[in-house]
Amino acid sequence: MNQPLLTANGLIKHFPTRGGVVRAVDGVDLEIQQGETLGLVGESGCGKSTLGRLILGLIAPDAGQMALQGDNPASVSNGAAHFRRRVQIVFQDPYRSLNPRRSIGDAIAEPLLIHHLETKKMVRSRVAQLLQEVGLDPSVIDRYPHQFSGGQRQRVGIARALAVQPELLVLDEPVSALDVSVQAQIVHLLAQLQQQRSLSYLFISHNLGVVRHMADRVAVMYLGKIVELASVRELYAAPCHPYTRALLDAVPEPDPAQPLEAQLRGDAPDPIAVPSGCRFHPRCQLARRVAQEAEESIEIGNVQRVPLVCHNQEPALREVVPGHFSACHFAEQLMPLQHAAAPTIEGKVAV
Numbered sequence: 001m002n003q004p005l006l007t008a009n010g011l012i013k014h015f016p017t018r019g020g021v022v023r024a025v026d027g028v029d030l031e032i033q034q035g036e037t038l039g040l041v042g043e044s045g046c047g048k049s050t051l052g053r054l055i056l057g058l059i060a061p062d063a064g065q066m067a068l069q070g071d072n073p074a075s076v077s078n079g080a081a082h083f084r085r086r087v088q089i090v091f092q093d094p095y096r097s098l099n100p101r102r103s104i105g106d107a108i109a110e111p112l113l114i115h116h117l118e119t120k121k122m123v124r125s126r127v128a129q130l131l132q133e134v135g136l137d138p139s140v141i142d143r144y145p146h147q148f149s150g151g152q153r154q155r156v157g158i159a160r161a162l163a164v165q166p167e168l169l170v171l172d173e174p175v176s177a178l179d180v181s182v183q184a185q186i187v188h189l190l191a192q193l194q195q196q197r198s199l200s201y202l203f204i205s206h207n208l209g210v211v212r213h214m215a216d217r218v219a220v221m222y223l224g225k226i227v228e229l230a231s232v233r234e235l236y237a238a239p240c241h242p243y244t245r246a247l248l249d250a251v252p253e254p255d256p257a258q259p260l261e262a263q264l265r266g267d268a269p270d271p272i273a274v275p276s277g278c279r280f281h282p283r284c285q286l287a288r289r290v291a292q293e294a295e296e297s298i299e300i301g302n303v304q305r306v307p308l309v310c311h312n313q314e315p316a317l318r319e320v321v322p323g324h325f326s327a328c329h330f331a332e333q334l335m336p337l338q339h340a341a342a343p344t345i346e347g348k349v350a351v
Contacts, residue, residue, distance in 0.1 A: 002033070002034060003069060003070060004031040004032060004033050004034075004069075005032050005033060005034045005068065005069060005167060005168060005200050006030075006031070006032040006055065006066070006067070006068055006069075006087075006168055006200070007030070007031050007066065007067045007070075008028060008029060008030040008031075008054075008055060008064065008065070008066045009029050009064055009065050009066075010027055010028075010029065010063060010064035010065065011025055011027070011028045011029075011030075011051065011054050011061050011063075011064035011066065012025060012026060012027055012028075012061055012062045012063040012064050013025040013047075013050055013051075013054055013059065013061050013062055014026075014062055017272070019272055020272035020273070021272060022271045022272055023223075023224045023271050023272075023274055024047045024050040024224055024271065025047045025050050025051050025054060025061075025224050026047075026223070026224035026225055026274075027064075027224075027225060028051060028064075028221075028224075028225065028226055029226070029317070030051075030055075030219065030226070032168065032200050032202060033200065034167075034198070034200055035194070035198050035199070035200055036200055036201075036216040036217065037194065037200070037201040037203050037214050037215045037216050037217075038200075038201070038202050038203065038215065038216070038217050038218070038219060039203045039205065039211035039214065039215030039217070039218040039219065039232065040052070040202060040203065040204045040205070040218075040219050040221060041205060041206060041208060041211055041218060041219070041220055041221070041247070042206070042220060042221035042222055042247075043206065043222075043268050044206065045268060045271065046221045046222055046223060046224070046268065047221055047223070047224040047271075048172075048204045048221055049172055049173075049204060051221070052089070052170045052172050052202060052204050054066070055087070055170060055202060056087055056088075056089055056170055057080065057083060057084065057087070058089075068083060068086060068087070068167075068168075081115070084164075085115055085164045085165070085166065086166055086167045086168065087166060087167070087168045087169075087170065088161040088162075088164065088166040088168075088169055088170070089161065089169070089170045089171075089172060090154070090157050090158055090161050090169060090170070090171050090172065090174045091157060091172055091174075092172050092173035092174065092176060092177055093177055094150055094151075094153035094154035094156070094157050094177065094178075095145060095150070095153055097157055098145040098153060098156060098157065099145075100144065100145050100146060101144075102144070103141070103142050103143060103144055104131075104140065104141065104143060104144070104145065104148070104156045105124065105127050105141035105142055107145075107156065107160055108127045108130055108131070108156065108159050108160045108163055109123045109124070109126075109127050109163075110160075111160065111163045111164045112126060112127070112163050112164070115164050117163075117164060117165075124141070126163075127141060127159075127163075128141060130159040130162060130163055131156075131159055133159065133162065133193070134155040134156075134158050134159045134162075134189060134193075135155055135189060136152065136155055136156070136159070149182075150177060150178050150179070150182065151178055151179075151182035151185060151186060154174065154175075154178065154186055155186070155189070158186075158189070158190070158193070162193070162197070165197075166199070167199065167200060168199070168200045168201070168202065169199055169200070169201050169202070170201075170202045170204070171190070171201055171202065171203045171204060171205075172204045173204055173205055173206070174186065174190070174203075175187060175205075175207075175210060176205065176206070176207065183210065187210060187213060187214060190214070191214070201214070203215055208247065208248065208251055209251070211232075212232055212236055215232045216231065216232060217229065217230065217231050217232060217235075218230065218231075218232050218235045218236075220235070220241065220243065220244045220247070222243050222268070222279060222280055223268060223269065223271055223274060223279040223280075224271060224274075225279065225317075225327065226317055226325075226327070227241050227243055227244070227279075227280065227317070227326070227327045227328070228240065228241040228243070228244045228325065228326050228327070228328075229317070229324075229325040229326075230323060230324040230325065231323060231324075234323070234324050235324075236248065238335055239334070240320055240324065240326045240328065240331040240332075240334040240335040241280075241326045241327065241328045241331065241334070242280060242284045242285065242286050242287075242328065242334070243280050243283075243284070245334070246283075268283075269282060276311060276312065276314075277308075277309070277310055277311045277312045277313055277314055278310045278311075278313075278314060278315055278327075278328070278329065279314070281310040281311055284310065286310075286330060286334075287310035287311070290308070290309070290310055290330075309329050310329060313329070315327045315328055315329050318331075320332060320335060321335065
């Protein structure tokens, strides 16, 4: 395999608050290959967007390193400016990410002028080309954001991100604020642009249907850590972490004869008071069974038979089978349990 486009090692970002320290990102290792889409999924508050902003350089990590094709942006001359050309973002809200007082032409032209990619004389022509590339008529170049629909505004945001010819786009919930029919259009546009420009994507979402449609590999995040990482086919067919299985089980099947049984109960723990051992164990049915077996073993005087490993020891993210990583003490036991395929984009329901 070629050298990854982006490599992150041991990224940590904590936020001090009056109540304590929020461990938003708490030791994440990640690689994104050239031309691939890496999906990043998890519940709200798990640290997905914070990780995306760390990768973009919008916030500085407390610890850890990041390299773009082997080069650390902080260690090369003019590294920050060069890095920002190569890594761009498409935000979740296409209205709030655009200045309502500036025309869309000015919004797209700004990065071109900042990075000296076009002269003032030629920039308008380049903006018109970018508008065409994302499916908008160049005649709208002087209009303002409020004159567009949500889907059209997101196309403007994509055009602005593409203006500096990036290699990696961080897509932070890029379709969650859009109608379902418009979501499909934007997803199709992103797939086309990736093929035409050989782009890499970090696709952050809570919508498992869209991620399944877009991603090559999927990373599942829980309380600041990656708990499972695999190809999209492997992860949806045979998840080997209880949290991933619970997320997939939470997607309703379009069959009224099959009642939905929630496998994931309760809210995620407070990131200020992270549970000991495995972070998922307070909500994990497997951990509860292990604890119950331990209690039964104590009653018969055999306390060593089933150790409380979930409660006392934090599992490392390890390779269970080639290319499939899991941070679960019992991943090998979960692997053979084939999971029913998740719905496609037409049947998606946000988790």
